[in-house]
Amino acid sequence: MMNIYSYLHRKNIVYVALGLIFLAFVSILIFSKENSLSNNIFFSIVIMILFYLATCVKFIYEDTIKTLREAEQKLTVSEKEKYFMSYYDEVTKLPNERYLIEKIYKNLEISISDKALLVFEVDRLTTIKSSLGSFYTNRMLELITERLQNQFPDYIIGKLKEDQFVILSDRKNEKEAFLTLCKQLMELMEQPFCIQHFSLNITVNIGCAYYPENAKNAEDLIKCAQFAMYEARKVPEQCIFYEPAMSCIREEQLMLENDLYKAIQNNELFLQYQPQLKLKTKHDISMEALVRWNHPKKGLIPPSAFIPIAEESGLIVPIGKWVLETACKQTKVLQETLGQPVNVAVNLSLRQLFHENFVQVVSSILEETKLPPASLQLEITETMTMDKNFLLPILHDLKALGVTIALDDFGKGYSSLSYLKDLPIDCLKIDRDFVNNMSESEHEPLVDLIISMAKHLNLNVVAEGVETMEQFNYLVNSECDAVQGYLISRPNNFERIINNCNRLEKNTLQCETQSGYYSLIKQIFN
Structure with a gap:
């Protein structure tokens, strides 16, 4: 309880003093005729004390009421905040x-x-x-x-x-x-x-x-x-x-996500490589690294089944780093085995590309594996080009390392000519759907248009998904720089590719003709 003497210093002290003087005067008048002076003074003092105590109690009561009201208001605010935090989203203020x-x-x-x-x-x-x-x-x-x-x-x-x-x-x-x-x-x-x-x-x-x-x-x-x-x-x-079937699909995906966590730790992931056959005079060896998952119970799981899960869960970042590091290591081994340059293309995910310090990660991997930066090509997809404000600074930093950059799956409808002009890319990969539909007469002009556009921008062109001789012959007669697909070679394990290289005679590595180069690629990757 508050000390009553503090009330003497309040603004109400004037009211108290006047009240006491008035009571003293009245009490003297009342008791002066019937009692002695000493009794009158005594009764007057008693009345003044009682009045003073009553006044103090009044002030204490008012302060107590005020304190209780303030506490109630604070409690009300606190309860409202608690209710809001329980039932509403903090950022959007929408119901949660x-x-x-x-x-x-x-x-x-x-x-x-x-x-x-x-x-x-x-x-x-x-x-x-x-x-x-x-x-x-x-x-x-x-x-x-x-x-x-x-x-x-x-x-x-x-x-x-x-x-x-x-x-x-x-x-x-x-x-x-x-x-x-x-x-x-x-x-x-x-x-x-x-x-x-x-x-x-x-x-x-x-x-x-x-x-x-x-x-x-x-x-x-x-x-x-x-x-x-x-x-x-x-x-x-x-x-x-x-x-209803979606519930079962989602349950399977969640189980697969849990297994994917273990796959990284248990070395269940591995890489396969598919060659990119050059169609012009430059006879270098290039390939694309493709990640695979050998599940201990379910066997080989296709990327289309686990990559979306990795993207959603965020596992694509550690998986992407592992793919990049492994591809650089194995490509360096392949270079040393063949005694000549070998280029490798690695796909990037959106999360991976925009992850903190990604450029530094690439730089560190190149330094650790001793792979020449020019031997590494990083592939981005058209969906990543939607916000070039994000993309351009990162791509320029990657280019400064000495790596090349390719735009994968071109033709799905996101990129425009202006985007291509602004992007610091070196290569354009035509989406396999265009190649598969080249047998339809209306699609051939589209492929020619893409190739012509790329050439005007000084870009190399790689056609994906080449599976027939008809497609191959058409692309050979165009300005396409390279082709990739099952017609050339299916993706193969690194161990098999190394074994093929070790069986090669050294004189076969020096290709002076286009047919000799085709033969070399088939011997290495088939």
């Missing part, structure tokens, strides 16, 4: 998963009508965060939220994981109407996000689930939509509706 589950439950209880839940993920958020920092990702999330709230004001919008959003709708229309909503969402997210001096582009993968067909409760409804979203990554439309 806990809130959404409770909200969906209440929504389902109030209304028995069918519901449709849409979950979508922002596919490049991790890359933006690792390359630019959390300020840009947080700002992008805020801008995404603004667009969603402006475009879909009548829907319940929420946030799940760092890169996942939710839209809940009464399914008053059929599937086609919901597909229209998905299309609107994709168009909305495709518009660039301007943050400071950067113009950032994203795409989204959308999964949809229905209540009560796909799920009977809120948790399962969200889970089904997420399963569909994961499958949407694999389709060009980037939007898909849930089907």
Whole structure:
């Protein structure tokens, strides 16, 4: 309790003093006629003390009330903050998963009508965060939220994981109407996000689930939509509706992800190499490194099955580093065995490229393996060129090391001529779909156009997926620099390639004719 003497110094002291003087005067008048002077003084003092104590109690009461009110207000603020942290996303201020589950439950209880839940993920958020920092990702999330709230004001919008959003709708229309909503969402997210001096582009993968067909409760409804979203990554439309088989697929993927963690530690990964046959006079040996996984129980697992899982889980970064290091080591051994230069191309992932200190990682690997930088070619995909603000500084730093850079899978629709002009690349790899469709007359001019465009930019051209003599002969007669595919050689293990090299006679390594060079490549890689 507060010391009562402190009240003498308060502004109310004037009130107390005047009150005491008044009481003293009144008490003397009252008691002066009936009692002695000493008794009058005694009773006056008693009354003044009682009044003083009453006044102190009043002040203490008021202060106590004030303190309690302040404590109540603080408690109310604290409770509100606690509630907000429990039910809302800190960055976007949108309802989080806990809130959404409770909200969906209440929504389902109030209304028995069918519901449709849409979950979508922002596919490049991790890359933006690792390359630019959390300020840009947080700002992008805020801008995404603004667009969603402006475009879909009548829907319940929420946030799940760092890169996942939710839209809940009464399914008053059929599937086609919901597909229209998905299309609107994709168009909305495709518009660039301007943050400071950067113009950032994203795409989204959308999964949809229905209540009560796909799920009977809120948790399962969200889970089904997420399963569909994961499958949407694999389709060009980037939007898909849930089907029961997706649950089994997702469970298998999670088991495979767990096994992939062990694969790195247990040396279950290995590299195969596929040659790139030069079509012009330069008879050097070039090949592409391709990662493979020999699962102890399931056998050989194709890259198409485990690379997307590695990308999603982040394992692609350590796997990519292992691939780069192993490819450089084995290429150096191959150079020493053949006594001549051998070039190797290594694929890069988006996460790997934008990972912290990637340029330094490449430099260290080249230094440790003693592979000449000119012997290493790093392959990027067209999807990586969407944000050249990120890409260009890294590519220029890599070029400064002395390595070459190739643009892989060209022709899938992302790059434009202006992008190619700005990128510091050395080689263009034509996507295998163009090569496979060259038998159709309308595709041959497209291949010629790509080759002509590349030549105007002083780029080498490699055609992937060459499997027939018809394709090979057409490319030989074009300005294409090299071909790669099953017609030349299937990918082979490093041990087999080394054994083939050790059996070669030294005079066969000096190729003076194109046919001799073709023969040498087949002897090494078949």
